[in-house]
Amino acid sequence: MTFILELEHVVKRFGGLVATNDMTFAVYKGESLGLIGPNGAGKTTIFSLIMGEHKVDSGSIRLHGEELTGLPTHKRIRRGIARTYQVPRPFADMDVLANIEVGLMPDSLIEMLVSPFDHAEGRAIARSVGLAEADLHRDPAELSMGDLRKLELARTLATRPEVMLLDEVFAGLTSGEIAQISGLLKEKRQDGLTYVIVSHDLRSLEPLIDRAIAMTQGTFVCAGSYQEVMNDKAVRMAYLGH
Amino acid sequence: MTSTINWRHLLLWAVFLGGLALMPQFVTRGTLRTFIFANYLAIFAMSWDVLSGRTGYVSFGHPFLIGIGAYTSAILSYRFHVPVGWSIPIAVATTMIGGTLFFLPALRIRGSYFALVTLAFMELMYQLVQVIRPDLTGGTRGISGVQTLLRGAVNNYYLSLGLMGVIAILLWSMMRTRLGTALSAIGMNEEAVEGSGLNTTKLKLFAFMVGAAVAGIGGAFYVHYLGSIAPRALFDVNFLFTIIVAALLGGASTIIGPMLGAFFLTFLLEYLRPLLPGAERYFIYGLIALLLYMYEPRGLYELFHRGRARIFGGRA
Numbered sequence A: 001m002t003f004i005l006e007l008e009h010v011v012k013r014f015g016g017l018v019a020t021n022d023m024t025f026a027v028y029k030g031e032s033l034g035l036i037g038p039n040g041a042g043k044t045t046i047f048s049l050i051m052g053e054h055k056v057d058s059g060s061i062r063l064h065g066e067e068l069t070g071l072p073t074h075k076r077i078r079r080g081i082a083r084t085y086q087v088p089r090p091f092a093d094m095d096v097l098a099n100i101e102v103g104l105m106p107d108s109l110i111e112m113l114v115s116p117f118d119h120a121e122g123r124a125i126a127r128s129v130g131l132a133e134a135d136l137h138r139d140p141a142e143l144s145m146g147d148l149r150k151l152e153l154a155r156t157l158a159t160r161p162e163v164m165l166l167d168e169v170f171a172g173l174t175s176g177e178i179a180q181i182s183g184l185l186k187e188k189r190q191d192g193l194t195y196v197i198v199s200h201d202l203r204s205l206e207p208l209i210d211r212a213i214a215m216t217q218g219t220f221v222c223a224g225s226y227q228e229v230m231n232d233k234a235v236r237m238a239y240l241g242h
Numbered sequence B: 001m002t003s004t005i006n007w008r009h010l011l012l013w014a015v016f017l018g019g020l021a022l023m024p025q026f027v028t029r030g031t032l033r034t035f036i037f038a039n040y041l042a043i044f045a046m047s048w049d050v051l052s053g054r055t056g057y058v059s060f061g062h063p064f065l066i067g068i069g070a071y072t073s074a075i076l077s078y079r080f081h082v083p084v085g086w087s088i089p090i091a092v093a094t095t096m097i098g099g100t101l102f103f104l105p106a107l108r109i110r111g112s113y114f115a116l117v118t119l120a121f122m123e124l125m126y127q128l129v130q131v132i133r134p135d136l137t138g139g140t141r142g143i144s145g146v147q148t149l150l151r152g153a154v155n156n157y158y159l160s161l162g163l164m165g166v167i168a169i170l171l172w173s174m175m176r177t178r179l180g181t182a183l184s185a186i187g188m189n190e191e192a193v194e195g196s197g198l199n200t201t202k203l204k205l206f207a208f209m210v211g212a213a214v215a216g217i218g219g220a221f222y223v224h225y226l227g228s229i230a231p232r233a234l235f236d237v238n239f240l241f242t243i244i245v246a247a248l249l250g251g252a253s254t255i256i257g258p259m260l261g262a263f264f265l266t267f268l269l270e271y272l273r274p275l276l277p278g279a280e281r282y283f284i285y286g287l288i289a290l291l292l293y294m295y296e297p298r299g300l301y302e303l304f305h306r307g308r309a310r311i312f313g314g315r316a
C-alpha cells in the first residue's frame, strides 16, 4: 500500500483563527477516505490548501511523494488532483456541455486556438455522471441541484484526476439523486479513482468510505473505520455534545 | 455557445457589412464623417470588450492604451519622419507593452479596485504627456499636422470600415475557439477556470495583449485620419464612457454588440447636438443607456434578436 496524498503538519491561520491546526494524514492509493467534522471544523479549508487556492502557513502537502506547496492551482490539477465545490458555481452563460468542455481544454494558448472542441468526449463524460442528453444544451440555471452537482463532478472529472476531493456532494439532493451519485462514485473507484469525501450526510457516507478521519476546530481528532470513528468519545462530544 | 456556423447569423453579418459598404452612395460627406467616427469607436469598443467584457476585468482607462498607440505613431511620423508603414506597427507593439503595464494590477486586484487603478493610469498619462518632453508630445496643445493616410471622406470611410471589418472577423474567429470560450469563462468564474487546470494568468495576459493591440491599431489609424492629437480630448472621461457604454449598450461579449452600440451612440450624440450643444448630451445618452440596461441588460443585440424572432419566428 502506498500513499498517494500526504499532509504533514499543515497549518493555516485566518487572522487570529487557526483554521487548520497541525493536520497530518495520508491517503492510500485507491482509497476512499471520509473527512468528517462539524460546521466550521475546517474541512473545506483543507481542500483549498491541497489545491493551492489558499497558501499554507507551514507544513507540507505531497502528491505522489512530490511537494505541491508553491505550485499554482492549475499545475496541481495537471499533476492529477482536483476538487468539487460545496456550492456549485458553474459558468452561468455557457450551456452544460460547454461547461464540461472547459475541463477538457489543453493548457496551451496555441493548442486552444487550433484544436477543435472535443464534443464527443464532453458528451461521454456527461453521460458517465448521468446527465441526460437533453440537458447538454441547457443553461446551468435551469438545472436541479442534483444535476448541478453532476455537472460539477463532470467538469472536474474532465481534468482526468487520480485523486478527487469531494466537498458535500450530497447536500441538497433527493434520496434518488444521492443513490445515483453514490453509484457513480463506486464505479469511478473501480476505475482506480482515489477520493477524499466530505459530507454531513453520514448515512450516505458510510457505505462509500474505507476509512474516516474526524476533525474539529482545525484539529485532528481520530482516524479509523467508520464505526471506530463514530464510537470515539471525542467525536461524540464534538458532534453530539455528549 | 454552439460552435457550428449559424447561417442566418452569417447572412445578418453580410447584410450589415454590405449595407455599410454601400453607405457613401446614399449619405452626405458630413454624415460619412460621423460614420468614420462610429467605425473607430466600434474598434475601441471591441477592444474594450476583449479585455473587459469577456474577462470581467473592467478597464476604466482604455484611452490610456489608445493614447499610447496614437501618440507613438504621431510622434514617430511627425517628429522623426518615420514612414507610417513603420510608425503604425511600432505604435501597436508599444501599446501592447502598455497593455502589460495594465495587466500588472490584474494579477492582484479585481472589480472596482482594478477599474480605479486603470482610471489612474489614464489620468497619469494625461498629466505626464503635458509635462514630460513637451517638445515631443506637443504638451497641452498636442500635435497637429500629422500625416494623413488618405484624402477625402469616402476613402477614409472605406479605410475605417475595412479596419473595423477585419478586426471584427479576426476577433469573431478567435472567440469561436476553445481559447475564446476559456476567456469568457474567466469572466463568469475565474476560480473554476483555474480549477479546470488552465493558467488563468496566461489567458488574461493574452486577452490584455489582444485588447491592447486592437486599441493600438485603432489609436494609430485614428490619429492619421484626424491629422492631429490633443490630450484633452483623448484622455477624457466622456470619451472613456462613450467606449464602455457602446460595448455594454450593444451587448458585451459579442462582436456585433459593441459595433451596434458604437453606431447607435455616435448617431444619438450627433442628432442631439443641435438640440443640446453642451455636455448635457452625455446626460441624455447616459439615461438611454440606463433604461436599456434595466430593460435588457444584454443590450441592443438581444433586442434586435428578439425583434427578428418576432417577425421571422425562430429563436428568441
Ligand SMILES: Nc1ncnc2c1ncn2[C@@H]1O[C@H](COP(=O)(O)OP(=O)(O)OP(=O)(O)O)[C@@H](O)[C@H]1O
Pocket (backbone or CB within 6 Å): A014, A017, A019, A037, A038, A039, A040, A041, A042, A043, A044, A045, A046, A086
Ligand atoms: N477565507 C477565509 N477567511 C477567513 N476565515 C475563513 C475563511 N475560510 C474559512 N474560514 C473560517 O475557517 C473555519 C473553517 O471553515 P471551513 O469552511 O473550512 O469549515 P468546514 O468544515 O468546511 O465547514 P462546513 O461544514 O460548514 O462547510 C471557519 O471558522 C471559517 O469561518
Ligand SMILES: [Mg+2]
Pocket (backbone or CB within 6 Å): A043, A044, A045, A086, A167
Ligand atoms: Mg465546508
